[in-house]
Amino acid sequence: MKPVVGIIMGSDSDLSVMQAAADILKEFGIHFELTVVSAHRTPLRMVEYAQKAADRGLKVIIAGAGGAAHLPGMVASLTILPVIGVPVKSSNSIDGWDSVLSILQMPNGVPVATVALNAAKNAGILAAQIVGTADKTVAEALAQYKHTMNKEVIEKAGRLKTSGWANDFDQ
Numbered sequence: 001m002k003p004v005v006g007i008i009m010g011s012d013s014d015l016s017v018m019q020a021a022a023d024i025l026k027e028f029g030i031h032f033e034l035t036v037v038s039a040h041r042t043p044l045r046m047v048e049y050a051q052k053a054a055d056r057g058l059k060v061i062i063a064g065a066g067g068a069a070h071l072p073g074m075v076a077s078l079t080i081l082p083v084i085g086v087p088v089k090s091s092n093s094i095d096g097w098d099s100v101l102s103i104l105q106m107p108n109g110v111p112v113a114t115v116a117l118n119a120a121k122n123a124g125i126l127a128a129q130i131v132g133t134a135d136k137t138v139a140e141a142l143a144q145y146k147h148t149m150n151k152e153v154i155e156k157a158g159r160l161k162t163s164g165w166a167n168d169f170d171q
Contacts, residue, residue, distance in 0.1 A: 024124035050078035066090025
């Protein structure tokens with residue numbers, strides 16, 4: 001099966017963060033590709049990746065980057081596909097804020113959906129929601145996922161209530 005989501009990162013050191021996007025996409029049964037594409041060290045590879053992504057059948061790109069974090073924005077400037085940026089707290093980062101702001105502060109006309117610092121799982125879920133607009137199976141998996149989350153929170157609230165540590169708002 002052809003991948004519909006591309007997961008790219010500026011360095012293989014970002015894989016420990018970006019793996020969460022791959023894991024959640026697997027959970028939803030979404031085929032993806034994963035590779036390293038550096039905006040600074042392999043700019044021509046980045047251009048080729050972004051420009052050919054839609055022709056290869058991708059529907060969305062998740063791009064993780066740390067430090068200056070140019071990868072998501074540069075890729076977004078080169079493709080019509082939605083790009084989800086994952087700011088990564090890297091070894092050369094200023095507590096991750098440089099990455100967050102580099103991805104978040106895009107100029108008008110070049111949007112990048114931005115998730116929280118190191119929140120690749122949320123990027124995967126957002127990619128699944130985008131894919132799910134045209135894929136009923138993925139939409140149903142997302143609905144089940146949200147139902148399960150809801151059920152887990154209600155169960156946790158019940159355990160707190162019965163332990164005597166919390167009162168519920170419905171009393």
